Amino acid sequence: MNSIEEQLWNYIDGTCTNAEREQISQLIIHDEEYKQQYAELMQLNNEFSSIELDEPPMAFTYNVMEQIRTQEASVPLKAAINKQIIYAIAAFFVLTILTVLAFALRDINWSSGGSQTTSFKMPASLNSSEIKSFTSGPWMNGFLFFDVVLGLFLFDAYLHKRNKPKQNDLYS
Amino acid sequence: MQSKLSDIELINQTLAGNQSAYADLVKQHQRFVFTLAQRFTKSREDAEEVAQDCFIKAYRSLASFQQQSKFSTWLYSIVYTTAMTHLRKKRLATDSIDDENTYLQIADSHGGMDANLAENKSRSYYLNIAIGQLLPDDATIITLFYNGEQSLEEIAETMGMEANTVKVKLFRARQRLKEKLERLLKHEVNELI
Numbered sequence: 001m002n003s004i005e006e007q008l009w010n011y012i013d014g015t016c017t018n019a020e021r022e023q024i025s026q027l028i029i030h031d032e033e034y035k036q037q038y039a040e041l042m043q044l045n046n047e048f049s050s051i052e053l054d055e056p057p058m059a060f061t062y063n064v065m066e067q068i069r070t071q072e073a074s075v076p077l078k079a080a081i082n083k084q085i086i087y088a089i090a091a092f093f094v095l096t097i098l099t100v101l102a103f104a105l106r107d108i109n110w111s112s113g114g115s116q117t118t119s120f121k122m123p124a125s126l127n128s129s130e131i132k133s134f135t136s137g138p139w140m141n142g143f144l145f146f147d148v149v150l151g152l153f154l155f156d157a158y159l160h161k162r163n164k165p166k167q168n169d170l171y172s
Numbered sequence: 173m174q175s176k177l178s179d180i181e182l183i184n185q186t187l188a189g190n191q192s193a194y195a196d197l198v199k200q201h202q203r204f205v206f207t208l209a210q211r212f213t214k215s216r217e218d219a220e221e222v223a224q225d226c227f228i229k230a231y232r233s234l235a236s237f238q239q240q241s242k243f244s245t246w247l248y249s250i251v252y253t254t255a256m257t258h259l260r261k262k263r264l265a266t267d268s269i270d271d272e273n274t275y276l277q278i279a280d281s282h283g284g285m286d287a288n289l290a291e292n293k294s295r296s297y298y299l300n301i302a303i304g305q306l307l308p309d310d311a312t313i314i315t316l317f318y319n320g321e322q323s324l325e326e327i328a329e330t331m332g333m334e335a336n337t338v339k340v341k342l343f344r345a346r347q348r349l350k351e352k353l354e355r356l357l358k359h360e361v362n363e364l365i
Binding site for chain 2: 005006009013015044047048049050051052053054055056057060061063064065067068069071
């Protein structure tokens with residue numbers, strides 16, 4: 001059986017059953033001890049409810065938002081780049097490779113290689129000077145430059161990943 | 173006049189990229205979060221650090237908030253975990269906080285606000301001191317129940333306990349608070365005599 005105080009707190013908090021509630025309310029009316037303790041606990045309950053909250057410093061919200069902004073600004077490029085952009089770049093390269101492949105396959109003289117000993121022959125129309133002009137053009141230079149940057153970016157990501165466990169070890 | 177936006181509206185706006193909506197959300201909850209943090213840290217400086225940390229953590233994981241419970245319940249669980257981690261890190265003796273230093277710090281933190289009140293040694297003044305002398309768990313339950321308007325089930329969710337355990341803890345916390353308050357008032361009366 002719960003103590004009088006426990007019963008009364010349950011009654012005040014509204015955590016007792018309807019039957020218990022009815023019984024306790026009768027006891028409060030007729031029993032002097034219940035009545036006295038109930039009045040005392042109700043006073044405490046009102047005091048507890050009126051406990052004032054502390055006020056944080058004036059610049060609290062500003063400081064929080066400033067920290068969020070600082071952290072967001074220092075997010076590594078890898079996390080900041082939208083994945084859709086990466087997929088689009090990947091799709092561009094795949095498409096380029098497929099187009100080059102399709103052109104190369106189209107120009108191959110398939111009928112000339114009919115013998116059992118499959119000796120691969122370069123297309124007749126393919127001359128080396130034409131290829132040279134294609135590979136030394138500004139587009140190809142740009143393409144190679146982009147590839148080098150992408151390679152460096154991946155290398156940086158790899159080094160970053162490799163160093164991360166070591167940093168975590170330092171903090172733990 | 174623009175009405176005050178609800179937590180959910182502010183969360184949706186924040187997730188849509190509106191950072192000022194999150195600032196409003198912080199403003200709405202900062203007093204309670206700060207108070208709750210102070211119940212653990214017992215100092216304003218540490219409480220500020222913990223409270224800021226909580227809001228940053230909440231911002232980072234806002235997208236994972238399922239909206240199945242109240243935002244406040246979710247936020248308070250972050251406060252509880254962060255404050256507990258802070259306590260562990262600081263290796264504070266949580267079983268006895270009645271030392272003189274703590275008493276002075278708490279009295280000072282409330283004294284600043286009540287400086288203009290000539291009769292600041294009222295019952296509520298001592299109640300604030302008494303609550304500061306409680307164990308962090310007891311003070312948290314009392315604060316969540318009375319100031320945070322959280323139900324026993326919500327407090328249980330925040331503190332990772334069973335609702336029945338919270339009910340028993342609340343009962344004991346109130347008893348301890350009552351005892352501490354009576355002791356403080358008795359001491360004050362003796363000093364006056």
